[in-house]
Amino acid sequence: MSSYQSLEKRLGFENTLPVTEHWSAAPGFLEVISDYCLKNKPRVIVECSSGTSSLVLSRCCQMNEVGHVYSLENGEEFVDQTSQQLDSFLLSKYCDVIYSPLQDLRLGEEMYQWYAINNLPDVEIDMLVIDGPPGFLQKHSRYPAVPMLSKKMAEHCAIFLDDAARDDEQELVERWLNENPDFQGEYIKNERGCYILKK
Numbered sequence: 541m542s543s544y545q546s547l548e549k550r551l552g553f554e555n556t557l558p559v560t561e562h563w564s565a566a567p568g569f570l571e572v573i574s575d576y577c578l579k580n581k582p583r584v585i586v587e588c589s590s591g592t593s594s595l596v597l598s599r600c601c602q603m604n605e606v607g608h609v610y611s612l613e614n615g616e617e618f619v620d621q622t623s624q625q626l627d628s629f630l631l632s633k634y635c636d637v638i639y640s641p642l643q644d645l646r647l648g649e650e651m652y653q654w655y656a657i658n659n660l661p662d663v664e665i666d667m668l669v670i671d672g673p674p675g676f677l678q679k680h681s682r683y684p685a686v687p688m689l690s691k692k693m694a695e696h697c698a699i700f701l702d703d704a705a706r707d708d709e710q711e712l713v714e715r716w717l718n719e720n721p722d723f724q725g726e727y728i729k730n731e732r733g734c735y736i737l738k739k
């Protein structure tokens with residue numbers, strides 16, 4: 541069973557990771573994304589929502605001596621909070637927390653509240669980590685990530701979805717797979733479930 545303590549040890553964090561119960565990514569998810577990151581050394585990581593995951597991914601980039609995290613964050617207070625945490629862990633140079641307020645987005649017949657991505661630089665994404673926007677906001681809250689970012693994804697891009705044990709996430713993964721027949725999905729059964737999608 542993974543824990544924040546074992547993750548801190550494995551990644552050589554000297555200080556305790558800041559964790560907010562129910563909001564921070566679960567240790568099992570952080571273990572999956574950090575293992576992938578350390579093994580594959582992605583250059584560009586984009587994450588939907590900032591927090592403990594930003595610290596973990598930034599630390600992996602530091603260990604890899606390559607890679608940068610662009611973290612889309614809709615809450616101004618969380619932009620400040622994550623930025624301060626990155627500062628205190630001396631990891632700021634590996635991560636930009638980008639204030640990305642939620643805005644109306646029409647996809648086909650449906651309307652969503654999703655991140656404004658006008659401040660995301662023109663990057664080619666090697667790894668996409670999806671842990672927001674919060675599920676209570678709307679049905680299939682995290683669905684827009686793939687249609688909105690797919691044009692920016694490298695051919696080998698790997699996508700990680702947290703909270704994938706929920707019915708809502710299972711449904712939206714099914715939509716992604718139907719709409720992108722070249723994607724393969726792998727489900728990892730951990731605390732809250734994780735889906736990994738790759739071509």
Ligand SMILES: C[S@@+](CC[C@H](N)C(=O)[O-])C[C@H]1O[C@@H](n2cnc3c(N)ncnc32)[C@H](O)[C@@H]1O
Nearest residue numbers: 560563564565589590591592593615618671672
């Ligand atoms: C599931 S959380 C993101 C967690 C992040 N990936 C991490 O590992 O810490 C999704 C979003 O919820 C918001 N959030 C984080 N902590 C919160 C809190 N304590 N109360 C309300 N909203 C919160 C932030 O806007 C965040 O981007």
